[in-house]
Amino acid sequence: DVKVTQSSRYLVKRTGEKVFLECVQDMDHENMFWYRQDPGLGLRLIYFSYDVKMKEKGDIPEGYSVSREKKERFSLILESASTNQTSMYLCASSLWVDRGRSGPQHFGDGTRLSIL
Amino acid sequence: AQRVTQPEKLLSVFKGAPVELKCNYSYSGSPELFWYVQYSRQRLQLLLRHISRESIKGFTADLNKGETSFHLKKPFAQEEDSAMYYCALSGLETSGSRLTFGEGTQLTVNP
Numbered sequence: 001d002v003k004v005t006q007s008s009r010y011l012v013k014r015t016g017e018k019v020f021l022e023c024v025q026d027m028d029h030e031n032m033f034w035y036r037q038d039p040g041l042g043l044r045l046i047y048f049s050y051d052v053k054m055k056e057k058g059d060i061p062e063g064y065s066v067s068r069e070k071k072e073r074f075s076l077i078l079e080s081a082s083t084n085q086t087s088m089y090l091c092a093s094s095l096w097v098d099r100g101r102s103g104p105q106h107f108g109d110g111t112r113l114s115i116l
Numbered sequence: 117a118q119r120v121t122q123p124e125k126l127l128s129v130f131k132g133a134p135v136e137l138k139c140n141y142s143y144s145g146s147p148e149l150f151w152y153v154q155y156s157r158q159r160l161q162l163l164l165r166h167i168s169r170e171s172i173k174g175f176t177a178d179l180n181k182g183e184t185s186f187h188l189k190k191p192f193a194q195e196e197d198s199a200m201y202y203c204a205l206s207g208l209e210t211s212g213s214r215l216t217f218g219e220g221t222q223l224t225v226n227p
Contacts, residue, residue, distance in 0.1 A: 031213045033214070033215075035217075040125060040219060040220075041219060042122075042202060042217045042218050042219040042220045043160075043202065043204075043215075043217040044217070045214060045215070045216075048213070048214055050213065058214070059216075090160065092160075094213060096213065102206075102213040104150070104162040104165065105162070105215060106161075106162075107159050107160040107161065108159065109159050110159070
């Protein structure tokens with residue numbers, strides 16, 4: 001069974017801090033994703049990665065960056081946290097199948113981040 | 117651009133009643149559609165995908181390209197179906213791995 005592990009379930013930080021959210025998957029998946037989940041807005045893609053050291057912007061990348069130095073790990077970085085980044089953050093991974101297709105996305109438990 | 121719309125934020129039915137969660141999409145190419153579910157205090161998980169054409173936990177969904185819809189249906193709702201449901205789209209002509217999610221529908225099945 002695929003395991004996607006997010007380092008923290010709950011996190012409280014202050015405005016202006018640099019915040020790191022970590023995600024690790026154990027199934028050798030090529031694709032990894034970061035979303036934020038807000039009531040009434042669904043899941044919105046922040047960044048994703050197809051391979052090590054590769055990243056692409058999603059729909060709401062402003063204020064965030066990512067790092068993928070190893071295949072199993074995908075980090076989300078809030079460069080200077082602001083209160084409007086208070087949210088639930090979900091990490092996911094999926095297997096690359098062939099051109100244009102991938103396997104289903106597997107999600108972590110999420111990190112509820114509060115910025116004070 | 118691709119977009120997914122779930123017009124109902126909240127849906128409440130009684131146990132044993134039929135349930136339909138609506139999903140409409142806009143995408144000019146060949147879409148792949150999914151339904152994901154999140155039960156209380158559990159992680160988001162895949163419920164079904166249209167290419168599988170299977171029934172999971174009694175739920176089915178048919179892709180209607182003419183109406184650009186992918187509604188989720190179950191003939192007899194159960195209390196354990198209460199959860200948040202998300203419709204999602206993957207566009208093969210763009211980045212086949214990324215998903216665009218709808219806003220979600222919170223389903224409550226009353227006893």
